[in-house]
Amino acid sequence: xxxxxxxxxxxxxxxxxxxxxxxxxxxxxxxxxxxxxxxxxxxxxxxxxxxxxxxxxxxxxxxxxxxxxxxxxxxxxxxxxxxxxxxxxxxxxxxxxxxxxxxxxxxxxxxxxxxxxxxxxxxxxxxxxxxxxxxxxxxxxxxxxxxxxxxxxxxxxxxxxxxxxxxxxxxxxxxxxxxxxxxxxxxxxxxxxxxxxxxxxxxxxxxxxxxxxxxxxxxxxxxxxxxxxxxxxxxxxxxxxxxxxxxxxxxxxxxxxxxxxxxxxxxxxxxxxxxxxxxxxxxxxxxxxxxxxxxxxxxxxxxxxxxxxxxxxxxxxxxxxxxxxxxxxxxxxxxxxxxxxxxxxxxxxxxxxxxxxxxxxxxxxxxxxxxxxxxxxxxxxxxxxxxxxxxxxxxxxxxxxxxxxxxxxxxxxxxxxxxxxxxxxxxxxxxxxxxxxxxxxxxxxxxxxxxxxxxxxxxxxxxxxxxxxxxxxxxxxxxxxxxxxxxxxxxxxxxxxxxxxxx
Amino acid sequence: xxxxxxxxxxxxxxxxxxxxxxxxxxxxxxxxxxxxxxxxxxxxxxxxxxxxxxxxxxxxxxxxxxxxxxxxxxxxxxxxxxxxxxxxxxxxxxxxxxxx
Numbered sequence: 001x002x003x004x005x006x007x008x009x010x011x012x013x014x015x016x017x018x019x020x021x022x023x024x025x026x027x028x029x030x031x032x033x034x035x036x037x038x039x040x041x042x043x044x045x046x047x048x049x050x051x052x053x054x055x056x057x058x059x060x061x062x063x064x065x066x067x068x069x070x071x072x073x074x075x076x077x078x079x080x081x082x083x084x085x086x087x088x089x090x091x092x093x094x095x096x097x098x099x100x101x102x103x104x105x106x107x108x109x110x111x112x113x114x115x116x117x118x119x120x121x122x123x124x125x126x127x128x129x130x131x132x133x134x135x136x137x138x139x140x141x142x143x144x145x146x147x148x149x150x151x152x153x154x155x156x157x158x159x160x161x162x163x164x165x166x167x168x169x170x171x172x173x174x175x176x177x178x179x180x181x182x183x184x185x186x187x188x189x190x191x192x193x194x195x196x197x198x199x200x201x202x203x204x205x206x207x208x209x210x211x212x213x214x215x216x217x218x219x220x221x222x223x224x225x226x227x228x229x230x231x232x233x234x235x236x237x238x239x240x241x242x243x244x245x246x247x248x249x250x251x252x253x254x255x256x257x258x259x260x261x262x263x264x265x266x267x268x269x270x271x272x273x274x275x276x277x278x279x280x281x282x283x284x285x286x287x288x289x290x291x292x293x294x295x296x297x298x299x300x301x302x303x304x305x306x307x308x309x310x311x312x313x314x315x316x317x318x319x320x321x322x323x324x325x326x327x328x329x330x331x332x333x334x335x336x337x338x339x340x341x342x343x344x345x346x347x348x349x350x351x352x353x354x355x356x357x358x359x360x361x362x363x364x365x366x367x368x369x370x371x372x373x374x375x376x377x378x379x380x381x382x383x384x385x386x387x388x389x390x391x392x393x394x395x396x397x398x399x400x401x402x403x404x405x406x407x408x409x410x411x412x413x414x415x416x417x418x419x420x421x422x423x424x425x426x427x428x429x430x431x432x433x434x435x436x437x438x439x440x441x442x443x444x445x446x447x448x449x450x451x452x453x454x455x456x457x458x459x460x461x462x463x464x465x466x467x468x469x470x471x472x473x474x475x476x477x478x479x480x481x482x483x484x485x486x487x488x489x490x491x492x493x494x495x496x497x498x499x500x501x502x503x
Numbered sequence: 504x505x506x507x508x509x510x511x512x513x514x515x516x517x518x519x520x521x522x523x524x525x526x527x528x529x530x531x532x533x534x535x536x537x538x539x540x541x542x543x544x545x546x547x548x549x550x551x552x553x554x555x556x557x558x559x560x561x562x563x564x565x566x567x568x569x570x571x572x573x574x575x576x577x578x579x580x581x582x583x584x585x586x587x588x589x590x591x592x593x594x595x596x597x598x599x600x601x602x603x
Contacts (some may be wrong), residue, residue: 137564156582173538180542
């Protein structure tokens with residue numbers, strides 16, 4: 001057979017434009033590894049600059065794509081560039097940039113300043129980006145593993161720290177297990193359709209659901225295994241066991257990164273799969289989503305009340321947040337199986353602002369880290385208002401947002417979810433999830449009480465480095481701006497999810 | 504020719520053995536091996552379907568999964584090594600610094 005090489009080269013060159021954001025990240029990740037060799041031990045923090053440049057260039061490429069509008073397919077339909085991808089791409093890049101900024105000083109204190117740290121973060125971001133733009137099972141699976149493998153190593157990055165070792169080991173075992181289950185679901189999806197392309201699979205499932213009705217064994221098997229795998233990645237109950245352990249053991253910036261970026265990426269995968277492939281059977285999965293969301297709210301809230309470790313408390317609180325975001329997905333399906341736009345809007349808005357205020361809460365824990373003190377115990381917050389009033393006020397704003405109290409972004413995000421729930425006739429769910437805010441206020445205000453009321457025995461005053469100042473400024477600005485003037489953010493969220501999926 | 508559902512039952516059996524292994528074994532190396540079993544069940548599925556449909560997509564996917572299994576084993580064993588150096592144990596129920 002004569003291969004038309006000329007055409008193949010031409011096509012590939014054209015397609016490469018579409019993966020420019022990922023290509024930038026990968027190149028700068030490799031550059032970080034390379035430049036690391038030329039830096040002496042004292043200059044290692046320059047690696048963060050290389051990584052930041054990578055994020056900036058990737059962001060630039062993404063802005064160019066944003067300006068072009070519309071959607072495009074590349075690499076024989078295995079990659080789709082649409083507003084959905086661009087929106088999630090911005091979330092990933094923003095959280096990567098924030099985590100790099102808050103990492104520099106932390107890793108210096110831990111004496112683990114290595115180029116690999118920043119390179120792995122960029123590689124994880126490459127995985128996340130492909131996860132958001134993949135339109136093919138193979139791309140999605142490889143992207144998921146790129147992200148997950150980078151995270152396993154990052155979690156265990158403090159080699160001499162036993163907690164970090166243990167967290168990484170638990171993460172790698174449970175993570176690989178869940179990827180295996182997800183892959184099994186993917187193989188069934190391939191068996192249903194004979195193709196790995198999401199659009200072809202969606203058509204095959206539509207055809208099967210009209211022919212066999214609700215009881216189709218293969219569809220249910222695929223749905224069950226894929227949901228189990230994805231629920232694990234977003235840390236929804238009953239697949240949440242790893243989250244508190246990993247958050248507690250991992251270096252604190254990585255805890256923030258796992259809880260924000262990896263979660264957003266897994267939600268991108270979940271949305272992509274459930275809004276295209278599994279959309280024809282949406283009335284079947286929406287019940288499961290409801291159950292998982294309510295379980296996540298319950299278990300996350302109950303477990304958070306008794307925690308004495310801030311990182312563990314934030315882990316359980318993030319499980320609760322996952323519950324709210326999943327309720328947004330529940331509210332995006334009307335009772336007749338059509339799409340309800342407000343639910344998706346709520347999810348997108350929630351995921352976007354969550355990236356900022358949750359990273360903020362972890363960043364305060366990073367500030368408390370100094371020689372000999374890990375800073376993740378609730379008592380380490382004691383008297384923070386005297387030791388560093390600025391940090392205490394910032395923490396208050398982030399906690400208000402986590403609890404969902406105005407005038408913060410968290411309040412508006414939750415409001416959108418409740419609103420969408422009521423509109424789709426899930427009034428009882430809306431009432432139930434409002435009730436869960438009360439215990440949440442209790443456990444968040446235990447932290448506030450520690451900062452304001454209790455006296456500190458620790459004479460050290462936490463200082464905020466210049467890089468951290470930039471990060472805090474961005475985080476607090478988004479948290480407040482999205483709470484007070486949500487229109488702009490809402491328009492962005494609407495644009496990203498409704499155009500690709502609004503049908 | 505062997506019909507495709509024989510392969511599917513084989514793969515389901517392997518998958519189940521893998522899941523049971525992960526959930527019941529104490530030694531982390533054996534847990535890692537059980538995960539490889541799950542991935543191999545996926546591969547059998549993919550290759551069987553690929554043969555049934557007469558296209559190679561499934562086989563390409565299987566090659567990617569084999570590659571991924573290798574990467575996972577490398578990272579997993581590296582982390583296990585770091586863990587063993589500090590703790591001198593490989594038993595899952597002795598990983599108790601962080602509450603499960």
